[in-house]
Amino acid sequence: MDQQVVEVAKQGIAMAHLAAGLGAGFITFSAGLGIGRIAQAAMEGTARQPEASAEIRTSMLISAALIEGIALFGEVICVLLAIKTVANY
């Protein structure tokens, strides 16, 4: 009976690890996309007006940090899934 419970728990943990991996992949993809668009806008703005490059760079870094914050919300959930073991299932 105990062994059956452990087997079921192990399947659940396998699913959790799979979910963590897939989730991390999606998060990386979307964060890269979002920050890439910020970088595109920053490059175009700097190309149009090089005198404004310092301000554009500051805004770009702040926006990138905020979007990265959202990506890391998802990462925290993935880590919570990935560190599951039989002991804390």
Place this chain on the structure above:
Amino acid sequence: MIRRLAWLVVSFGLILLVAWASATIASAVGEDHAAADVAGQPAAAEGGEHGGQGLDPVEHVLNSRTIQIPWPNGHLAKTIVLPSLGTFQVGGLTIEMAITKAVVMLWVASALLIVVVVILAAPTVHSDRPPHGVANLIEMVTVFIRDEVSIPALGRHYGRRLLPYLLSVFFFVLFCNLLGLVPYAATPTGNISVTASLATLSFLMIQGVAIKEAGFTGWLRHLTGGVHWLLWPIMVPVEFLGMFTKPFALTIRLFANMTAGHIVILALLGLIFIFRNPAVAALSVPFSLFIMLLEILVAFIQAYVFTMLTAVFTGLGVHSHHAEGPAAAH
């Protein structure tokens, strides 16, 4: 041109040499750990032990009751077990006042902050001589926060009155973040309790300033958002939740940024243990070095973002009561 090339080759070679040496020492140390681990932990092998040889990234970023100090022994570290200051009950909750690694690191960051700001930089405020040494840096950062963060978000009056809190938060978070990059030390702000406490303080300031500016009834009126009273059952819960999501986002953003960087570095270094081959260090250590440089940048950026968002949220509470009227539905 040849000299630059030679310089590049020599420095890369030195990095590889140091990486190989440290990986060899680390895998030798890992042999000892593997024996102890196998003997002591029969069932916890799934949690994240890479290859069973002693680099558990999750264990390294979590809080613990012991700290490591440099010591000339085989492991180059001595483990000190930290004491507990007793437990007490608050309602149904048992709180144990234990000194943990995060607490010790918070004390270290506070001590550094006191030395740098209070002893080295603050005397320039009341003296006639120009600032000397690190006081220049502190003054530059202080002026930046005052002119680019505090006064634009809060206006002239509150911008100066709330500047001490914003500066304290900025420097404290910065020192805590940078402390994580020092060997043998840990990141206090990589612990969600620490960032939750900082966000709670910011929350208290945001709501306190809003109540002081608009009065208690004015603050309650702002919670309704200026809509028709039939919509209040929808509006008030949403605004009430919105009050709490901002500090929650501050907490998670700071915690996750600090912890994620360390987990990436530990995962890269753990590759050496997975492959059990010191040659992997040639790839692993330069990548980890790059990620550590990125971590320095992230430390500054996250301290700045925490401070800026606190200022902006407080500014929303201060200015919104001036914007009632024609622009009420915002």
